[in-house]
Amino acid sequence: MLDLRIKNDFPIFKNNPDLVYLDSGATSLKPRCVIDAVVNFYSCYTANIHRGDYDNSFIASKEYDDTRKLVCKLLNNDDPDEIIFTSGTTASINNLAYSYGLNILNKGDVILTTLSEHASDILPWFKVKEKTEAIIKYIPLNNDGTFNIDNFKKVLNEGNVKIVALPLISNVLGYINPIKEISKVAHEKGAIICVDGAQGVPHIKVDVKDLDIDFLSFSAHKMLGPSGVGVLYGKKELLDKMDPLFMGGGANARFNKEGEIILKEIPTRFEAGTPNIEGVIGFKKALEYLLEIGMDNIEKHEKELGRYIVERLSSLPNIEIYNPKTDCSIVSFNVKGIFAQDVGSYLNSFNIAVRTGNHCAKMLHNIIGASETVRVSAYLYNDKEDIDKLYNALKDITLEKCIGAII
Amino acid sequence: MFSDDIKRTILLEHYQNPHNKGLVEDDRYHLVHNASDSCIDDIKVQMLIEDGIIKDVRFDGVGCTICFASTSIISDLIKGKSKEEALHIIGEYFNMIDEKEYDEDLLEEANAFNTLSKQANRIKCGTIGIKAMKELIDNYDK
Structure with missing residues (x-):
């Protein structure tokens, strides 16, 4: 203990x-350190990030971007560009469903999930299904609600499965899904795996490389951080295929009256508008606290x-x-x-x-x-x-x- | 007003043996289905009004103690009353829940809910069935 x-x-x-x-x-x-970090940003160096030519903006920008490195440390990832900040798990999954799902799914393609899913990990896919005429299929669980890998293999073989959306840990039953095995099997069939980490990432060690996760969504507020901050981790080659859901300031490099837009690189192209700066800075302290323990x-x-x-x-x-x-x-x-x-x-x-x-x-x-x-x-x-x-x-x-x- | 002991007894009795529970198959009855968006309360209320009088109220569904007991008690109170009288009773009940002045005598056993307003997250439970009744009366002739 x-x-x-x-x-x-x-x-x-x-x-x-x-x-x-x-x-x-x-x-x-x-914890106190998170609360203090948020207050400190407001009391000592409030500034917008990535755009001011003055000290406080540099400090805020550095704190904000350094948080990506800590998220990498948490997930054993090596590229901070693969960390996109959102407003929470729900926003991450919606981003993923609309920016990726909508682009790659065609009529008849299959999205695989389970009946134990949280609304935030199923409703965005319902919406994408509607727009793309893809199909949602459920992997039958065991009677006690645990994951059944044989059932998964069977359903995986039945259709053109493109996306497997599952939680790392079910929010009602607390079972850890065997993500490593699931992603291996899914990848062999050419499907990608989108993991809802809301209940998992705060509680267990997650190694995105070892588990070979394609996308991972989670929230800061469930792991000692402030509300209104979330993460969407994605493999770079997949993020490259995504069309950002939101357009706006901070995400573009150039645009003209003809409507031509040159977007910034990943991850900033996915973070249009002023983000929850103090939230991300508070999240940094939460990550330090968790990693220390x-x-x-x-x-x-x-x-x-x-x-x-x-x-x-x-x-x-x-x-x-x-x-x-x-x-x-x-x-x-x-x-x-x-x-x-x-x-x-x-x-x-x-x-x-x-x-x-x-x-x-x-x-x-x-x-x-x-x-x-x-x-x-x-x-x-x-x-x-x-x-x-x-x-x-x-x-x-x-x-x-x-x-x-x-x- | 009631002591806590009596309030407990009233609620327990109406939860364990709800009055007017069970729907009927009768086309003359109107039905409203009310489901809470924040908890599991999910009930259907039926009503028969003839010549402006509430002849019958029935309800069924899934609900907590507060939901079932409040629906049971108010259904008793408005049965046999005119639409206007029933709406007045329901109005006084909501006044009580909203911590406004209300007529204690009119509410009889429903006074057991006189402190429900202190339990913000349970107010929905204690009003979901009653709102269905009000809706039924308001829309009966529409």
Whole structure:
């Protein structure tokens, strides 16, 4: 387990000493260094990037661009030009779907995905499907929601598969998909693999070279950084084939009244308009913080916490866990006879923050047989004491107490 | 007003044994389907109005305690009332939820929701079925 003193780095715990935050799958808390970096940009060197001939603009530009190098370090990538900043995972995937999918897909081409997908990793592809008359097919999952590589191979052989869109870690079930194997098989068939890393990149070590990922999308806010910043990683040869979704200032080198545009090089051609500068600068600090602790250690910590959550909750007879084999610290469950949201309100009365509902994975009920669940998701600042508090609250839960917590 | 104990009992009773639950197959009934965009509450409400009187209200679907109990209680309250009286009761219920002045006597058991306004994320649960009823009354003759 990681050092318990990590909590001291997060001012929110100073201001909410009783908070048990188990909703990091929704967004993560922020360490002091990230908050300070954002404030510092505003207080000390506010300037736009890449265009001012003065010191503050140079500093801001350098901080902004250096963040790409740190993202590379995180992903074991060597080319910062392959890192595009967006406003978040959703923007990254939309960018990808419209700028790449729309360009390369033809009528009858297949996009492969699964029923456990988050809305942000499926709705953009629905839209592209509509415009290109491509087909979306679902890879049948195992009964417990885990990935089945044989099913994947079978579906892959059935049509002209161009794109495989999958999460690194499912946001409801917490399973790590075998991306390395999946990308190998996909590449043999000439398909590319687009990985939704929103729940994965913050929690496990990701090596884009080793996994041979073509595109990877993720958000800063789920990994200690500010909201409104995301990353789209793409292999250079694929980024070259993309038509930027947004046109505007900062992305072009020249244009004239005839409408001829010369775009800047990658990645700036994909970052039209003034980006979330302070957000990216804050993200840099988040990356430094995570890398200092080490993604290996974070992964280990969360695996252990996940096992502890399952162990504690499965000892309660009134609780049904949907993913007892979780690979990380995401655990989804229901209390028998009590509606998930009522459980959420009850836990709130103990200052325990969880997420209830369908978690944007609206097709998943076909697999787990429940339309809504309570989801706990931990991060590096959580410890076993947090889980014990969750356990103690759930130990005594009754419908009557849940109602009492609401009225 | 009600003590917390009584409020709990009222809500528990209406959640576990909701009144007017179960839809009917009858063409005379009008139907509204209301689904929350932020949670799982998803209910259908049916209504039969004859000669300006709410003859019957039925509902069914998936919902939490607050959703089912509020729909059950208000359906009881407006049954047998004229459209105007029913709309007035519903209006007073929304006044309570919005923390405005309202007529406690008129709302009877629905007073159990007098602190729902403090639970911002549950207000939708406590209004989704009632909004369907208002819609049904408003549009009945259209």
